[in-house]
Amino acid sequence: VAVAARIVGIVGVSSQPTSGITLVTLLGVASVFAAAGWVDESARAAVLTVGTIVAVAASKAGDISQDLKTGYLVGATPARQQFGQLIGASFACWAVAGTVMLLGTVYTFGSREIPAPQATLMKTIIEGVLAGALPWGLVLSGVGLSITALLCGVSALAFAIGVYLPLATMAAIYLGGCVRALSDQRARPQEKGNEEQPKKDSANPGILAASGLVAGEGLAGVALAGLVAAQVVPRTMAPRLPGLLGEVAVLVLLLSVCVFLYRASRSG
Known part of the structure; x- marks a missing residue:
């Protein structure tokens, strides 16, 4: 817990x-x-x-x-x-x-x-x-890697989570972290001694926008499953933009989301 x-x-x-x-x-x-x-x-x-x-x-x-x-x-x-x-x-x-x-x-x-x-x-x-x-050898190898990360000054828990989670999940988290780091780096310096600043940072519009994306993705997945169960849409369908064109479209969409989150974070 x-x-x-x-x-x-x-x-x-x-x-x-x-x-x-x-x-x-x-x-x-x-x-x-x-x-x-x-x-x-x-x-x-x-x-x-x-x-x-x-x-x-x-x-x-x-x-x-x-x-x-x-x-x-x-x-x-x-x-x-x-x-x-x-x-x-x-x-x-x-x-x-x-x-x-x-x-x-x-x-x-x-x-x-x-x-x-x-x-x-x-x-x-x-x-x-x-x-x-x-295969206890693999289990003990993981324990050894976590101890090594801890000795190197890296959080063993964060290191283990990064190794365990699928690459598709970690890639999105890493990209979001880069956007947040870039936004924080370019943010205007705040006055020292401002006790309200932690609360303002936590309520950053960029964080709220990212939270909306996380919640929306989950709701959209459940809604899509409901449509499939009701036979409104097929379970699988061919991509509308196959091949390289589809990959470029996904990349452009991903960059657009990053720009949106960056601008939302800067607006706060």
Whole structure:
């Protein structure tokens, strides 16, 4: 819980290490079960149940840390926010379950649209540890790399998240970080001793615009799945701009988004 809240506060909710924390939990619990001789099907279900509990706890930790920061920016009362969290969670659990069922029905988990690599890795860890066939050399190599990064002055947690997350995800985060760094570098120097400055920086229009893009992407994906389920649009379709022309169009669109975020950040 503490690790999830910390990494969300440092990087953002897009890098929340829920799956990584869950994998570590599965590895530890499965090792205990294997040492105790519990290796049947019920033991696998028990390990997965423990991992599910940890995953939910880590997800809520990151979500609550974001909500409390947002409440600080708008001047909300933490106690009332907690009450709102209880109300929201009672409805969100049904919404999440419905969304997962919708995506699984439309695209099928494990397909090209939803490859679900974390689920496959979790299955491999549980079966590998309980069957005594897990490649511990690779696991220990990862531990060694994290220790080396820590000794070099690099945050081991941030380093591990960067290695673990897919390149497609990290590339977008890195590009967004470059835009933010460029905006901060060109920002006009602020007067020292201004206590309101941290709040103004956190409420930067560029951050608000980027948050809208993140939320919009998620909503658009669910809406598209709903349209596919209703057979309004096909599940797959040929690209309108194939080949090099399509790649150039995507690059231009990406640069346009970067310019938009940069200008939005500068407007604050």
